[in-house]
Amino acid sequence: MKVHFIAIGGSVMHQLAIALSRKGYEVTGSDDEIFEPALTNLQKEGLLPVKMGWEGGRIHANLDAVILGMHAKGDNPELQRALELSLPIYSFPEYIYRESRDKKRVVVGGSHGKTTTTAMIMNVLAAAGKDFDYLVGARLDGFSQSVNITHAPVIVCEGDEYPASVLEKRPKFHFLHPHIAVLTGIAWDHINVFPTFDNYLEQFRIFIGMIEPGGVLIYNETDPVLKRLVDEHPAPVRKVGYGIPEYRIENGITLATLEGQSGPLKVFGEHNLLNFHAAFLVARELGMDARSFLQGMAAFSGAAKRLELIEKKEGLNVYRDFAHAPSKVKATIQAVKTQFPDRELIAVLELHTYSSLNEQFLSEYSGALDLADHAAVFYSRHALELKRLPLLPKDKVAAGFGKAGLAVVTEKEELRDWLAQQSYKNVNLLLMSSGNFDGLTIRDFLIL
Known part of the structure; x- marks a missing residue:
């Protein structure tokens, strides 16, 4: 089997490419940018494209399949060439x-x-x-x-x-x-x-x-x-x-x-x-x-970023969770509070998805943070710009969540300051995001 991946650098696309190569298939691929860990993973398997970018010449009639990643646009020259040749084109799940x-x-x-x-x-x-x-x-x-x-x-x-x-x-x-x-x-x-x-x-x-x-x-x-x-x-x-x-x-x-x-x-x-x-x-x-x-x-400790314990000190646990949708946030907050009823809970939620950053959707978060003893909601202007959304007023966010005392912050330095003001005696700190808090690292959160 000869298979070509358009947008091979995707998080699951490159994993499928590696799996098929190990199965014995002849695998090629292309992308305009490839980031870690995909870059190193592909390089180790000999699957990293020699040159970045799209080239219609990579597509030929002897290919058995072309696998099209979400990152590829409709005018992609490799996709256009595959269509011209009437090659079998599959999405990842297909x-x-x-x-x-x-x-x-x-x-x-x-x-x-x-x-x-x-x-x-x-x-x-x-x-x-x-x-x-x-x-x-x-x-x-x-x-x-x-x-x-x-x-x-x-x-x-x-x-x-x-x-x-x-x-x-x-x-x-x-x-x-x-x-x-x-x-x-x-x-x-x-x-x-x-x-x-x-x-x-x-x-x-x-x-x-x-x-x-x-x-x-x-x-x-x-x-x-x-x-x-x-x-x-x-x-x-x-x-x-x-x-x-x-x-x-x-x-x-x-x-x-x-x-x-x-x-x-x-x-x-x-x-x-x-x-x-x-x-x-x-x-x-x-x-x-x-x-x-x-x-x-008995040994299962969870998937990465799913209520993952990332730091444990005397009287303090720090958890990281992928929660971002309202139901996920509420369930995660409830889980930590129920498991540790005698500890205070400090919760930090980043709004990062298109839905969460949309003013019309904010009411869906009503009550989601209520069980937290202290809570902050963070979002960055950069995330809004990437999704081409208008500025999101802090008062609209606060009204959507409806939690008394909620801190709404849009600068990472402001978030650091808020964290530094909290007490960390007999506490769980819960960090919830599908993003990366505008580049803040776990070390930044461990300023306690």
Whole structure:
């Protein structure tokens, strides 16, 4: 197989390129810019383009497939040449499906918890010695890649509702056709792509209809919107609801019970217990029992930036989390406060996505930070400029969250000053962002 990647430097694109090269395919690629860690990863595998930029001459009639990344624009000369030659052109998820047509496909979708649930499934399967391929949206301990394509009989995929490519505007998870599907919940997001909640909801309705006939849908029945959608959907699949399993907290450690078997978890919070239960139901569909699942989960400490403990001192834990959408922020805040009820919680949220920086969307955050003892919301002018959004008044942000005493800051020096003013005795500090706080490093936050 000869495969060419247009925009090979993407976070998952370069991982797929490496996986196919290791499988024995002849892989080439191009991009206008490639950043770390993709640059070093591609270089180590001998896949780094000799020259940056786009050249139509790289596309030839002997290619078996062209894989088009989200970064590529419609007028890309390599894309135009591939169209002229009538070559097979695939978005990333379309190609994943092509490689997994003969596998049992597990796809985890939903507005939140996708990465963690997928990671849980992957970790317990690996601990049990199962052979499987995977696609996940974060770095995971114990896995060298975030994409792996071999001859394994099963593939576990995180299913994203964002558009597949510049040519294919449908959500990525519409192309994967699972035998085992998970939906973790539905909370409106990506308003630049899905301008109304009904439009967003429709993508999940379509996804349910794309589950293979006779397959299974494992869904969060504690989410009333999702439950109603599943109940009303006529898909010819088995529907299995899940909720928060039996658990208790002892000395800051969560112990969960499944089918009469109990075990300790390193992750915590009701949202993670929901993820945990969903992952178990998938594992059971793949032949695992509760005891084996709990054994595999005992060492799981979470995916990168998902309630990740990044610093621990006497009387202080510092957590980093990818939370950015309202439901994710609220769930993360609740998890930390519930796990450590005797500690104060200082929460810092960065508004970084198009939705979160949009004045019309701010009301969705109402109450999201209420459980924090002290809270700050940060956003930068640079982020607004990149998304071509107008200036966002601080008073509008404060009104959207509706939290008394909320600090709203737009300069990183101002955020440093606010952090320095806090007391850090018997405290958890929670940093939530899908960005990087305008270049602030973890060291900057550890000025305490």
